[in-house]
Amino acid sequence: MKITDIQASLVEIPLAKEQRFAWVPGSVVKSVKFTLVKVFTDAGITGIGASHVCFGEEVLYSVHNLVKPYLLGKDPLATERHIETLYSANYFGTRLWLVDQALWDIVGKAAGQPLYKLWGGFQDKILAYGAPSEPRAPKEHREVVQHYLEKGYKAIKLRLHNESPKEDLAIVEAVRDEVGDRMEIMVDANQALLLNSPKPHPVWSYERALMMARELEKLNVYYLEEPLYIYNFKGIARLTQETDIYIAGGEWNGPIHEFKWLLDQGCYDILQPDAMQSDGMFRMRQIAHMAYLDNKLFIPHTWGNGLGLVANLQVALSVPNCPFFEYPYDPETFGVEMNQAMIQEPLRVDAEGYLHAPQGPGLGVELNEDLIRRYTLR
Incomplete structure (x- = not known):
C-alpha cells in the first residue's frame, strides 16, 4: 500500500451560542476552527485526522509544505518511520499529530478493527x-x-x-x-x-x-x-x-x-x-x-x-x-x-x-461530509 495524496483543508464551524472559555478570561468564541487532513492510498483506504482548535492556518501550510512532499509514495503503515518526519516538521512548523491520526486510521481500516x-x-x-x-x-x-x-x-x-x-x-x-x-x-x-x-x-x-x-x-x-x-x-x-x-x-x-x-x-x-x-x-x-x-x-x-x-x-x-x-x-x-x-x-x-468505544475500524467514526463541505474555508 502506498500514499497517493494528502489533502488538508481549513474548516470553521459556527457555534449555535457564543462561548466564554474560563481559561481565556474575557474571551467570546463564536466558532470552532481546525485543519482537517485526509491521507489517500492506492488501496482505496482514506485516513482522516484533525488539528486542535488552537491550530489552524499554520497547520494547513505545514501539512502541504513540510509533510506531504516526504510521505507521498510511502507505505502508510510505517508509522514509526513517519513520526520522525512529523517531529522534523513540528520543529519548523507546528504540531502535526493530525497526520499521525490519519495514518493510524488507515492501519485500523486495513486491519478491519478499531485501534484500541x-x-x-x-x-x-x-x-x-x-x-x-x-x-x-x-x-x-x-x-x-x-x-x-x-x-x-x-x-x-x-x-x-x-x-x-x-x-x-x-x-x-x-x-x-x-x-x-x-x-x-x-x-x-x-x-x-x-x-x-x-x-x-x-x-x-x-x-x-x-x-x-x-x-x-x-x-x-x-x-x-x-x-x-x-x-x-x-x-x-x-x-x-x-x-x-x-x-x-x-x-x-x-x-x-x-x-x-x-x-x-x-x-x-x-x-x-x-x-x-x-x-x-x-x-x-x-x-x-x-x-x-x-x-x-x-x-x-x-x-x-x-x-x-x-x-x-x-x-x-x-x-x-x-x-x-x-x-x-x-x-x-x-x-x-x-x-x-x-x-x-x-x-x-x-x-x-x-x-x-466506537466499533468501526481505525478511529471508528465517519466524517459529516456535508457539514465539512459547507464550512470549509479553503
Missing part, C-alpha cells in the same frame, strides 16, 4: 467526567451539576479562575454540598500556560497551589490539574510530594521526551497528554506505559473536536492505567451535537456515566 483493539483492548468503555467550559458562580454551578447528575455522569471537572482562593473554594464547596458522594470532582486551575486573553489571568504562586491542594483534599477532590507553570518542574514535583491529592497535568507538554523529564523529576501523579497537541497516538501509548511503570495514572486531555475526542479515546481504552476520560460538554453552550458536529454519529455518555 489492535493495541490490546484493555477496556471497551470508560467512566467519563463532564468538562464544561463556562466560568460560573457557585449558585450557577449547583444548577448545572444537577444536569450532569440527571444525565448519569459520575464525575465533573470544575474550573477555578477567580482572583481570590476563597472564591475558588466556594465553587467547590457548593458543588460538593450539592452532589455529596454521588460524583467525583476534578479541579483545573489552567496555570500551565496562560493563553493570550482580553482580561488578565489570576496567577498561582507555589504557596497558593499548596494551600489550594490541601483545602481541596478536605473536600475529597480527585485531582488538581495544572496548578503551576508548565516548566516549573521543581515546584510541580514538590507539590506532588507534599500533598495527598492527585496532581495532574501535561496537556501542553510534548513530544514524548518532555514526559520523560516530568517522570524523572517526580512531577505529577496523573499525566494528561493530548493526541492533538502532545505527540502521535502510539507515542501517547508509550507515555501511558512509562507512567504505568512509575505507578502513575494516565488520563488524556481532550478538549477540541470530534476526531480529537475519538483519537484520545482509542488510546485511553487500550492502556491499563486510565480510570477516567475527559468529555467536553457544556449543557448551555457546547452540547454534544456542537462539540462533535464533524462526525456522523456523536459519542454519548450513557445513563451509568460511561463512554463506549
